[in-house]
Amino acid sequence: MLDLTEYRLDNGLRVVLNEDHSAPLVAINLWYHVGSKNERPGRTGFAHLFEHMLFSGSAHVGNNEHFRYVQSVGGVLNGTTFFDRTNYFETLPSNYLALGLWLESDRMGFFLPALTQEKLDIQREVVKEERRQRYDNVPYGTAFERLLNLAYDPDYSYHWPTIGSMEDLGAASLDDVRDFFATWYRPDNCTLTLVGDFAPSEARELVQQYFGDIPAGGAFPKFDLQRQPLGGERREVFRSPIQLPRIYRLYHLPGMGAPEWIHADLLATILSGDKASRLEKALVLDKQIATDVAAYVLPTESAGMLMLQATAKENVPVGEVEAAIDAEIDRVAGSGVTEEELTRAKTRSEVEFAHQLENYDTRADVIGMMATYFGDATMTQRWLEPYQAATAAEIAATTRAHLGNGERVTIHFLPENE
Amino acid sequence: MTDRTTAPPPGPPRPYHFPHVTRKTLGNGLEVLIAENHAAPLASVRALVRSGADHDTAEVAGLASLTADLLDEGAGGRDGVGIAEELGLLGGSLGTGADWDASYISIDVLSRNAGAAMEIFADVVRRADLPAAALERVRSERLMELLQQRDEPAVIAAKRFSGLLYGTGAYGNSIGGNPESVARIAMEHVRGFYGQHYIPNGTAIIAAGDLDAAQFLATIESLFGDWPRGQEPPRPVVNPQRVEASRIYLIDRPTAVQSEIRIGHVGVARDTADYFPLSVMNALLGGVFNSRINLNLRERHGYTYGARSTFAFRRQPGPFVVSAPVRNEVTRESIEEVFAELRRIRTGDVEDRELADTKNYLMGVFPATVQSSGDIAGRLLDMELYGLPHDYFDRYRDNIAAVGKDDIAAVARKYIDPDRALIVIVGNAQQIREPLGSLGMPIHEMDIDGKVA
Numbered sequence: 001m002l003d004l005t006e007y008r009l010d011n012g013l014r015v016v017l018n019e020d021h022s023a024p025l026v027a028i029n030l031w032y033h034v035g036s037k038n039e040r041p042g043r044t045g046f047a048h049l050f051e052h053m054l055f056s057g058s059a060h061v062g063n064n065e066h067f068r069y070v071q072s073v074g075g076v077l078n079g080t081t082f083f084d085r086t087n088y089f090e091t092l093p094s095n096y097l098a099l100g101l102w103l104e105s106d107r108m109g110f111f112l113p114a115l116t117q118e119k120l121d122i123q124r125e126v127v128k129e130e131r132r133q134r135y136d137n138v139p140y141g142t143a144f145e146r147l148l149n150l151a152y153d154p155d156y157s158y159h160w161p162t163i164g165s166m167e168d169l170g171a172a173s174l175d176d177v178r179d180f181f182a183t184w185y186r187p188d189n190c191t192l193t194l195v196g197d198f199a200p201s202e203a204r205e206l207v208q209q210y211f212g213d214i215p216a217g218g219a220f221p222k223f224d225l226q227r228q229p230l231g232g233e234r235r236e237v238f239r240s241p242i243q244l245p246r247i248y249r250l251y252h253l254p255g256m257g258a259p260e261w262i263h264a265d266l267l268a269t270i271l272s273g274d275k276a277s278r279l280e281k282a283l284v285l286d287k288q289i290a291t292d293v294a295a296y297v298l299p300t301e302s303a304g305m306l307m308l309q310a311t312a313k314e315n316v317p318v319g320e321v322e323a324a325i326d327a328e329i330d331r332v333a334g335s336g337v338t339e340e341e342l343t344r345a346k347t348r349s350e351v352e353f354a355h356q357l358e359n360y361d362t363r364a365d366v367i368g369m370m371a372t373y374f375g376d377a378t379m380t381q382r383w384l385e386p387y388q389a390a391t392a393a394e395i396a397a398t399t400r401a402h403l404g405n406g407e408r409v410t411i412h413f414l415p416e417n418e
Numbered sequence: 419m420t421d422r423t424t425a426p427p428p429g430p431p432r433p434y435h436f437p438h439v440t441r442k443t444l445g446n447g448l449e450v451l452i453a454e455n456h457a458a459p460l461a462s463v464r465a466l467v468r469s470g471a472d473h474d475t476a477e478v479a480g481l482a483s484l485t486a487d488l489l490d491e492g493a494g495g496r497d498g499v500g501i502a503e504e505l506g507l508l509g510g511s512l513g514t515g516a517d518w519d520a521s522y523i524s525i526d527v528l529s530r531n532a533g534a535a536m537e538i539f540a541d542v543v544r545r546a547d548l549p550a551a552a553l554e555r556v557r558s559e560r561l562m563e564l565l566q567q568r569d570e571p572a573v574i575a576a577k578r579f580s581g582l583l584y585g586t587g588a589y590g591n592s593i594g595g596n597p598e599s600v601a602r603i604a605m606e607h608v609r610g611f612y613g614q615h616y617i618p619n620g621t622a623i624i625a626a627g628d629l630d631a632a633q634f635l636a637t638i639e640s641l642f643g644d645w646p647r648g649q650e651p652p653r654p655v656v657n658p659q660r661v662e663a664s665r666i667y668l669i670d671r672p673t674a675v676q677s678e679i680r681i682g683h684v685g686v687a688r689d690t691a692d693y694f695p696l697s698v699m700n701a702l703l704g705g706v707f708n709s710r711i712n713l714n715l716r717e718r719h720g721y722t723y724g725a726r727s728t729f730a731f732r733r734q735p736g737p738f739v740v741s742a743p744v745r746n747e748v749t750r751e752s753i754e755e756v757f758a759e760l761r762r763i764r765t766g767d768v769e770d771r772e773l774a775d776t777k778n779y780l781m782g783v784f785p786a787t788v789q790s791s792g793d794i795a796g797r798l799l800d801m802e803l804y805g806l807p808h809d810y811f812d813r814y815r816d817n818i819a820a821v822g823k824d825d826i827a828a829v830a831r832k833y834i835d836p837d838r839a840l841i842v843i844v845g846n847a848q849q850i851r852e853p854l855g856s857l858g859m860p861i862h863e864m865d866i867d868g869k870v871a
Binding site: 022023024025059060063064067068069071072073074075076091093094095096097098099102103105106110121122123124125126127128129130132133134136137138139197209210213241242243244274275276277281284285288291292311313314340343344347348350351354355357358359360361 | 501526528
């Protein structure tokens with residue numbers, strides 16, 4: 001059982017400690033409970049652009065010096081942004097714990113004095129290149145964006161992807177940066193997780209020393225997302241320079257951690273991932289109409305999503321692939337899954353979770369996620385329990401309720417000349 | 419009041435030791451390496467077969483990787499689905515593949531089931547069925563994959579760059595082959611490759627994880643001890659093309675909103691005596707985030723999301739390449755900046771601080787990169803593949819520490835040659851063709867299959 005100590009500083013910063021001396025390393029991980037869902041239309045992509053800005057220096061750390069401080073002692077670091085959260089993390093030789101806390105606290109408490117228009121302009125261009133590289137210049141690159149556009153109405157802020165639009169990135173101003181920082185980047189909106197080779201008493205002292213005097217913010221802006229039912233299926237055909245047609249499907253679920261979300265996670269493992277999985281067996285091995293299939297749930301807080309995709313082989317109509325997928329979903333909804341399939345899926349969950357906890361950095365990230373989404377880091381110790389308890393009947397029931405209710409989004413990605 | 423004006427000093431360094439490695443060479447020549455790592459209830463096992471796509475002839479390019487793809491299609495009385503079902507119950511997953519220098523079979527599994535998983539592993543390594551029906555399916559999947567790659571600018575750039583450097587020989591064909599060569603691969607080629615190259619005296623079994631080394635060694639001996647020795651195949655020789663003067667190859671992708679740029683030439687083999695100074699020099703030049711090329715193109719100019727330089731250290735000289743996806747409008751400027759950095763590193767213009775930072779990074783980062791059992795197995799695999807000395811990881815820090823400023827300039831001058839470099843650009847020719855002209859290098863236009871117009 002993972003040994004976790006969870007407490008809060010007076011300013012509201014949630015701190016989680018996991019002492020482990022197997023390697024002379026410490027993972028420092030901060031989850032700020034803000035992401036692209038906190039953006040407003042016209043400023044999409046801002047939370048992620050802001051993440052870039054937070055690497056460009058603070059009052060006592062020069063431009064590009066954050067990276068330099070970490071790398072020059074043998075550390076690794078990064079940050080990521082998603083709908084519901086933004087994380088910043090570094091793994092350092094454990095004797096540099098104070099350095100990491102100094103860097104993270106400086107940008108939490110003293111970021112604005114170092115902000116300049118020039119830094120914003122550079123990072124805006126970098127993020128635009130990121131969008132070109134990962135979305136606009138690669139086959140199927142805009143599929144996720146298109147799915148979200150159909151799956152959520154414009155007033156539900158999962159309507160757009162974290163990367164945002166080129167136009168909105170262009171509109172972001174220094175005032176936006178200041179407002180966003182003041183609203184969201186504060187100790188009472190953050191979980192700081194430390195995993196690794198430290199003495200807890202010393203770690204607590206250092207955390208207090210570096211974060212204790214950063215003030216909490218005032219009230220958070222009112223934030224209420226209510227998703228309206230789709231009222232049926234939403235479909236789109238999109239043509240672009242690709243060679244093989246691909247079908248994308250999205251089903252709505254409750255948010256991460258809900259029983260139905262866990263069932264859907266197990267279902268996704270039963271549907272795809274190895275040769276024994278249902279969709280791979282039916283579409284790739286038996287009928288040989290698809291080159292690849294994938295099914296997965298996303299780790300999202302406000303609403304859940306089960307995603308399916310399959311690439312049709314050359315000269316196979318994508319409708320035939322879609323029909324084969326639906327036949328397999330119907331089969332699960334109607335006849336359920338076998339005990340052996342369920343056992344394999346549960347074992348897979350156990351292994352994957354063990355792999356996530358194996359390294360300090362990914363372990364700290366899981367702990368930070370549990371604390372942020374569920375308000376309780378010890379969820380990490382109990383995370384697998386609902387997986388182990390799930391029954392075949394529950395998998396079938398969730399399949400009927402969330403995949404068989406007609407509420408779904410389907411996109412056919414087709415080559416331009418088809 | 420907390421003093422925030424200066425970075426806090428480090429505490430005393432804590433010792434790090436790479437896990438102890440139990441080694442044995444079995445009577446049939448099979449090398450066995452086992453490292454215990456009890457941090458998680460997991461185990462990672464790898465078979466390293468020391469033949470890869472470097473053995474593919476142009477005629478049947480893709481053979482090594484296609485053979486690897488077929489290994490999990492049936493073995494020991496199980497078909498492909500049966501293997502997946504059995505391993506799934508054990509909490510295991512199986513991977514197979516090939517790169518230029520070797521072929522690989524890997525299992526990651528809950529350590530409590532590692533023994534049972536090893537039975538399947540041994541069947542796949544030694545007794546793969548290689549069913550003919552599966553070849554047709556896997557071939558068709560490969561052809562689809564090759565088709566899809568025609569729209570992936572980074573893949574096109576990498577393939578054309580390798581092809582221009584190495585021709586159709588080893589390191590030059592794509593590891594996955596091409597539509598014509600893949601169509602030619604027959605069952606007899608696959609069985610031939612498997613029979614000739616999957617032999618104990620060309621293979622190492624590497625395990626890391628929550629295991630008892632002595633017990634696991636006994637398991638491996640019982641499963642592989644009677645595997646009959648084979649005849650070790652001669653190693654093919656790579657035949658790089660000579661580049662007399664830098665020139666540009668432009669591949670038009672009319673829909674491109676970025677140019678995928680590759681700049682470089684043939685590098686050097688992994689066994690070079692200059693490995694450590696080269697590693698430091700490349701990290702400083704373009705190997706890490708805070709390197710010159712990335713800071714220049716990304717943080718100073720905002721041309722790219724990321725640019726980097728790489729020496730592909732293989733058993734024979736792999737390429738040295740700088741890669742950067744940049745927006746169309748700054749294609750020429752980006753190339754000029756890369757060339758400026760390549761010329762500058764050769765002059766010996768290196769600051770004490772950046773050299774110290776880079777060396778400290780390389781020395782300090784090692785423990786963070788070998789946390790998981792899979793990481794440890796990967797390091798042992800490198801050690802075996804490249805014949806590194808047994809004390810390699812213990813001496814690594816000292817070897818990096820010994821690199822001086824003069825060494826940086828010396829290896830830069832020896833291994834980086836901006837006057838004899840190939841530049842491959844996959845991009846929107848209509849937008850970038852004209853600006854490229856002012857670089858003063860010949861421009862050859864070619865299609866995505868490498869045919870020069």
